[in-house]
Amino acid sequence: MFTQLFRRPDSYDDLSQLQRQVEALFSGWTRPQRHVAGPAFDVFDESERYRLVADLPGMRAEDLEVEVTEDGITVRGSRKVEAPEGFSVHRREREPLTIARSFTFPSKVDPEQVTATIQQGVLTITLGKRADTKPRSITVQSAA
Amino acid sequence: MTNAKNLETQPQAGKPTQPTRPVHEVGDRPVLAPAVDIFENADEYRVVADLPGVRQEDIDIDLERGELVVFAKRQLPREGEGLALGRREGDFRRVFRIPEDLDRSKVEASFDNGVLLIRLPKSERVKPRRVSVTAA
Numbered sequence: 001m002f003t004q005l006f007r008r009p010d011s012y013d014d015l016s017q018l019q020r021q022v023e024a025l026f027s028g029w030t031r032p033q034r035h036v037a038g039p040a041f042d043v044f045d046e047s048e049r050y051r052l053v054a055d056l057p058g059m060r061a062e063d064l065e066v067e068v069t070e071d072g073i074t075v076r077g078s079r080k081v082e083a084p085e086g087f088s089v090h091r092r093e094r095e096p097l098t099i100a101r102s103f104t105f106p107s108k109v110d111p112e113q114v115t116a117t118i119q120q121g122v123l124t125i126t127l128g129k130r131a132d133t134k135p136r137s138i139t140v141q142s143a144a
Numbered sequence: 145m146t147n148a149k150n151l152e153t154q155p156q157a158g159k160p161t162q163p164t165r166p167v168h169e170v171g172d173r174p175v176l177a178p179a180v181d182i183f184e185n186a187d188e189y190r191v192v193a194d195l196p197g198v199r200q201e202d203i204d205i206d207l208e209r210g211e212l213v214v215f216a217k218r219q220l221p222r223e224g225e226g227l228a229l230g231r232r233e234g235d236f237r238r239v240f241r242i243p244e245d246l247d248r249s250k251v252e253a254s255f256d257n258g259v260l261l262i263r264l265p266k267s268e269r270v271k272p273r274r275v276s277v278t279a280a
Contacts, residue, residue, distance in 0.1 A: 043226070094192060
């Protein structure tokens, strides 16, 4: 009941919420975060299609899941890195790799024209552009 | 047992190759140091390196003058307009100082899904040997 009485106006609520968000943003800033960006990838626009290329060393086809809609794709997968049994460790730089990312493209893609292959630890996904979103050239005619 | 502690010498990223020890023509291409794991047991050392996008035939492994040099050429075919370019251009190279107790003739390497595994067996004389006591 009292809480209802002393409730601040909504605008203050919004403000404190914003403040919390800003604080959350900066608290993450100071913490050392490695590999936040995840695996390295390239995206190309090859006029008829898009091509996404991601470095995923040690990942197999069965470790990966690709979901596609006309707005983009979502790629999920992970690899484990384990020390072989009975071995002592001198150096460990290779890290467990996780990819869980959605990619959107400047124009809609045709979900029927998507292929994904992984070779030598590199995932390549090609996505055909939807026909009705491709630029169409129109011949300009002179009105004689 | 622990002489592989400092197995690795500094990766010579970007440095020109010394004329007295021409390992590879690096030229102007950037050199990337791949992430590696190093393991050891009584029988062998194992070096594991991430080399995504490298063809097996483009990997060179040299054992020379107490060093293991791993070099892998990497081509990034780039066609069309780049909307995002996060993969770094360059070849992979890394140099390790190797212990003297290796049987160099038995070094093996395999490449699977962009991950290189080098197995460096120890020579017989350094392997611990179990001697069973027999009754007289």
